[in-house]
Amino acid sequence: MDIRQSSRSADSADELVGGPFAVIESDPGVFTTLLHKLGVRGLEVTEIYDIEPWATDHLNPHGLIFCYMCSNTEETNTGEIEDEDAERVWFANQLSDDACASHALLNVLLNCPHVDLGEELRELQVATAEMSPVMRGLGVSGSRFIRDAHNSLASRKGPPAKKRKTTASPSKADNDDHLQEQYHFIGYVPAHGKVWELDGLQHTAIEVGELDSEPGSGPSTKGWMNVVRPALRMKMHVYMASESDHVRYNLLAIVDEKYLCASDELEMRKRERQALERRLQEAYPEGWADKVSDVLLASAAEAFTTSLRPSTEGLPFAADFGARKMDRDLEILDMAVRKLPEAWNACVEAALAAKVVVEEEIAKARETQTDHIKRTFDYEPFITQFIMCMHDEGLLEAAMSRGTIKDDDAQEPVVKTPAKRAGRRRRRRDV
Template sequence: MSGGWNTIESDAGVFTFLLNNLGAKDVQFEELLTLEPEVLAELHPVYGVIFLFKYPTDAPYAATDKPLDGTFDHEAAERIFFAAQTIQNACGTQALLSVLLNKDKEGGSSESGTGIDIGTPLREFREFTMVLPPEFRGEALSNSELIRDVHNSFAKSSPFVDETQRTSGEAEDAFHFIAYTPINGTLYELDGLQPAPISHGACAADEFPAKVMEVLQRRIARYDMSEIRFNLMAMVRDLRVRAREIGDAEALEREEQKRRDWQFENALRRHNFVGFAGAVLKGVVEDKLAEGGDAAYEKWIEEAKAKTRQRLENKRKGGGDGDVEMGG
């Protein structure tokens, strides 16, 4: 049940501007393409990571006695922000908030020197929900108009409905976001589908890159070798801040360009380009007809069909032409 929440993509630009639009200051996301701890450590300070993975359907996911890795820390749910997930499509934003709301430097929920200015609206939301049990925190999150509206503003436009999804009988793969973050000397896995925060043992802030990668490697190892659809993003301090502090003009311009690119991509996500594509196609057809009438048009159609058949044949033979895009 979506409850009015739309699916958003697992993309650093989406999650960074989601953070900013919720009111958080000087914080961003960076996508990680490797599980090497050194790569994560270079982004210091790192507040936490968000991991996207295929939701397992062949075995029970949530346990009441003990998790597959680590141990449940039921008492921690009273000290840190942990919310049960009550809405399906909200898990990306919920994972983001699981890190963010435990790093508020003014609310006393972060370790010294590692906090984030999460802004007044989220600070008030945190203060209100911390007196509630996790299941009611999840309900409060799902019913927050501010959080839901910001989340939905990054939903990808889907002008076409694939009717085969309703009739094929094949279940569509589901994906899930969870968060890992060090809190008060402990590495926690925060997953709203589990009954409590999961402790992965003692972890100082500077040990986080190495220890979280060990946990993630064990988790990925539980999947078949052919499963590669994982995504990992780190919540870090705005890299422009560091560039300004050390006077690195080149790095600053690179980060500013990245923000401009993200803004452009996010704007594209909100638009339906069906009308535009139709107008382009109409113009191309008119040009072909003007070139040589119906004969030129028919020749163009046959050439396009031949190219399509060739691409399909290449794919059947394993010849590529088949990029796969996965969203969260």
């Protein structure tokens, strides 16, 4: 871990916490990109628009991140709370401004035992296992790897400037300039038989409720959404839109990556098809094409091909892929001949469905990458050079005068400017 120690007493606190964190958007694509930059495999972030079972249960989320707009006057709980169960939860306090997005994400991920965290986060988890929430917060804030991954998603290129805190109230004239939407992120995760609320500004993890136990296997995380749902309803009620004209919160879910699942499904169908066609060839040496669906036979040439992978076998992602393939091969070897054509039809149909999901995920990934480039690319040098070139060619004044009109009284060209919006656009900031 990169925790910098300072020899100067004036800046010792800032140096100990580490460099500044930038503001990032509460967008599922941004969080998914952050997961990948942190080295986490097999997961993505999606937005949930309803917390009812029909909207969440099919997702099987590993954890949730609740983003809400808060005010400067909200208080945090800094009192000592004795909770032995909370001590088993990996929880880090937020010690850096605007780092709440990464803190909420890490507080959830490092409590998910079956998630592939990657080398860097696994080392952080092991190194901070016996530390207090404050020391874990120092480990997160002082990690250059985490900070660089976080800041790479900021809307402006380059490291953010250090901010100096002040308790002075802005004057009335400066109210518009200081009017900011302050957003905060908190996590929810099932761990150690309970559901926990993980707010980096609180002293410790907060228990939401207990999980149901299964006979012989202890607490299960399958129904954890039923436990967290009442707490989410309360949060949403508190932060519902009031005087503003927009929703003041959104909910993100950390789920298994759909592309990996769909890609493995398609790869499994490729191998299943080969095994079935070998059996069909043995059972019908004179030809088996007339035994299967004509429509599916015509579609089979394209059903197993995607824009990224050919119809030949590719590398799977799941660790248990080989074991599942062997089980399926044994099923096909024991299958009755009369059932082989039906199984081949079902295989092609499943491949077509998997291909649709794969292509949708590829398109979504391309769109996310495009948005990331648009958000983080620094256009200022290009714009500056473009204006300089227009000036050198004598085109700048002509371009600026295109939107001018004549004032009859002053006989001077008056540049038309758009009317100012009522009120300044409020800036968004994480706390």
